[in-house]
Amino acid sequence: MSRLIEIMDTTLRDGEQTSGVSFSASEKLTIAQLLLKEVKVDRLEVASARVSDGEFQAVKKITRWAQENGCIDKIEVLTFVDGDTSVNWMIDAGAKVMNLLTKGSMNHLIHQLKKTPEQHFREIEQVISLARSKDIRCNVYLEDWSNGMRNSPDYVFQFLDFLTRQPVDRVLLPDTLGVLTPHETYTFIKSIVDRYPNSHFDFHAHNDYDLSIANVMEAVRAGANGLHLTVNGMGERAGNAPLASAIAALNDFMPEVKTSVVETSLYSVSKLVETFTGFRIPANKPVVGENVFTQTAGIHADGDNKNNLYFNDLMPERFGRTRKYALGKTSGKANIEKNLQELGIKLSAADLKKVTQRIIELGDRKEMVTREDLPYIISDILDSNSIEEKVVVVNYVLTHSKGLRPSATLQVQIKGQLYEENAQGDGQYDAFMNALKKIYQRLKMPLPMLTDYTVRIPPGGKTDALCETIITWSINDKEVKTRGLDSDQTVSAIKATQKMLNLLAI
Numbered sequence: 001m002s003r004l005i006e007i008m009d010t011t012l013r014d015g016e017q018t019s020g021v022s023f024s025a026s027e028k029l030t031i032a033q034l035l036l037k038e039v040k041v042d043r044l045e046v047a048s049a050r051v052s053d054g055e056f057q058a059v060k061k062i063t064r065w066a067q068e069n070g071c072i073d074k075i076e077v078l079t080f081v082d083g084d085t086s087v088n089w090m091i092d093a094g095a096k097v098m099n100l101l102t103k104g105s106m107n108h109l110i111h112q113l114k115k116t117p118e119q120h121f122r123e124i125e126q127v128i129s130l131a132r133s134k135d136i137r138c139n140v141y142l143e144d145w146s147n148g149m150r151n152s153p154d155y156v157f158q159f160l161d162f163l164t165r166q167p168v169d170r171v172l173l174p175d176t177l178g179v180l181t182p183h184e185t186y187t188f189i190k191s192i193v194d195r196y197p198n199s200h201f202d203f204h205a206h207n208d209y210d211l212s213i214a215n216v217m218e219a220v221r222a223g224a225n226g227l228h229l230t231v232n233g234m235g236e237r238a239g240n241a242p243l244a245s246a247i248a249a250l251n252d253f254m255p256e257v258k259t260s261v262v263e264t265s266l267y268s269v270s271k272l273v274e275t276f277t278g279f280r281i282p283a284n285k286p287v288v289g290e291n292v293f294t295q296t297a298g299i300h301a302d303g304d305n306k307n308n309l310y311f312n313d314l315m316p317e318r319f320g321r322t323r324k325y326a327l328g329k330t331s332g333k334a335n336i337e338k339n340l341q342e343l344g345i346k347l348s349a350a351d352l353k354k355v356t357q358r359i360i361e362l363g364d365r366k367e368m369v370t371r372e373d374l375p376y377i378i379s380d381i382l383d384s385n386s387i388e389e390k391v392v393v394v395n396y397v398l399t400h401s402k403g404l405r406p407s408a409t410l411q412v413q414i415k416g417q418l419y420e421e422n423a424q425g426d427g428q429y430d431a432f433m434n435a436l437k438k439i440y441q442r443l444k445m446p447l448p449m450l451t452d453y454t455v456r457i458p459p460g461g462k463t464d465a466l467c468e469t470i471i472t473w474s475i476n477d478k479e480v481k482t483r484g485l486d487s488d489q490t491v492s493a494i495k496a497t498q499k500m501l502n503l504l505a506i
C-alpha cells in the first residue's frame with residue numbers, strides 16, 4: 001500500500017515573501033479556493049500573524065469561507081513565541097491551526113533571541129498551552145533546522161524530545177537557507193524519523209542551490225510525512241520547492257508514495273498566481289513553463305510520428321496542457337505538418353515547401369513564428385502563387401524624422417525595365433505611394449485609388465513576427481483587395497501594393 005504524503009501549500013505565506021509580491025485579500029481567497037477545491041492540496045498556510053491589518057482581513061475572509069465549507073482545519077497561520085499576542089490574533093481572525101515559529105539552531109537561539117534552550121522551551125510551552133486552551137491546534141517550525149542539524153544537533157534533539165511531550169500535531173523542519181544537499185536531507189530526516197517514529201514531520205525546502213526538488217524527494221524517501229510547496233516555486237530569495245514539479249517527480253519516480261493533488265489543475269493555479277503576482281513563469285520552468293511541451297527541432301516532431309520516440313512520462317495532457325511544435329528556422333517540415341494537422345489544413349508538396357522556406361526566412365531574422373501566424377503565411381503564399389511577377393519593387397529608402405516630412409526613394413522594375421523616383425508624403429507609406437505615382441504618371445499608366453487600409457496581427461497577441469495589411473483598391477468601378485505580410489507594418493503594406501501592381505499588369 002502506498003504511503004500518503006501530506007501537501008501543505010505555502011504560496012500565500014512563504015510565497016508572498018517573494019520580493020515585490022503582495023496579494024490582496026480577494027486574491028488570497030481566490031487562490032486558496034482553487035488550491036483546496038481543485039488542486040486538492042491537504043493544507044494551506046495563508047499568512048503570518050500580526051503582519052498588517054490587510055493580512056488580518058485576508059485571513060478573516062479565508063477562515064469565514066473555510067468555516068462555511070467545512071475546511072477550517074486546513075487553514076494554517078504562522079505565529080510567533082510572543083505570549084498571548086499571536087494567539088489573540090488567531091482568535092480574532094477565526095483561524096484554528098497555528099504554525100509556531102521557533103528556533104531550530106543554537107546559532108539563531110543565541111544570537112537572535114539571546115536565550116537559553118530552557119527559556120525558549122518554557123515560552124513555547126506557554127504559547128502552546130494557551131493556544132490549546134482556546135481550541136487552536138499547534139504545529140511547530142524549527143527555523144534554521146538544517147543548520148541546526150549541522151552545527152548543533154544535540155540542541156535539535158533536545159528540542160524534539162521536548163516537543164514529544166507537547167500537544168503538537170506536526171513538527172515542521174525548514175531548510176531555511178536552502179543549504180542542504182540531497183544526501184544531508186536524507187540523513188538528517190532519517191535520523192529524526194527513526195528516533196520519533198510516532199511523530200509527524202513536514203519538510204520545508206528552499207531552492208537556493210536549485211536542489212529543492214531533489215531534497216524534497218530525499219525527505220520523502222527518508223520518511224517525512226508532509227511537504228511544504230509553493231505555486232511556481234514562489235518564495236523568499238530563490239524561492240521554495242515548486243508544487244507542480246514536486247508532484248510530477250513524486251508521481252513518476254516514487255510509486256511507493258501518493259498525494260491527493262490533482263495534476264490537471266496545476267497549470268491553472270500556476271497561471272492564476274502568475275497573473276496576481278505579475279511574477280512571470282520562466283518559459284522553461286518544468287511542467288508549467290510556456291515552452292516545456294514544445295518540440296522545436298524538426299527531428300523531434302518527426303520522431304513523435306514514429307512510435308513517440310521523443311516522449312517522456314511528462315505528457316502535457318496530464319497537466320491540462322497540449323504539446324506544441326515550434327515554428328522557426330530549426331523546425332523543418334515535420335513541425336509545420338504537425339501544426340497544419342492541428343489547424344486541419346492540407347497543402348500540396350510544392351506549397352508546403354514554400355511555407356517551410358518562408359518560416360525559415362522569418363526564423364533567420366530572429367522572429368518568432370506561432371501557430372496562429374500559419375494561416376496568414378499560407379494565404380500570403382497562395383495569393384502570391386497566382387500572380388505573375390511583372391512588377392517588382394526592387395529597392396527603396398524610407399525616411400522618418402522629427403520636424404521633416406517623411407520621404408521615399410524608390411526603384412521599381414516594370415517588365416524588365418528599372419525606374420527610379422523620390423517623393424515626400426504624410427507618412428512613409430504615403431511617400432512611397434507618391435514616388436510610385438510619379439513613375440506610373442511618367443509611363444502614362446493608371447494607378448488605382450486606395451479606398452481602405454486594414455492592419456491585423458494574428459490572434460493571441462503572442463506573435464512578434466507578423467503583421468498583415470489588407471488594402472482595398474478601386475479602379476474603373478471595380479474593387480480589388482490585396483494582402484501583404486511582414487513583421488514590419490510599412491513593409492507589409494508595400495508587399496500588398498506590389499501585388500496590386502502585378503494584378504494591374506496582367
Ligand SMILES: CC(C)C(=O)C(=O)O
Pocket residue numbers: 014101141143144174175176177204206
Ligand atoms: C519562516 C520560516 C518558517 C521559513 O519559511 C523558513 O525557515 O524557511
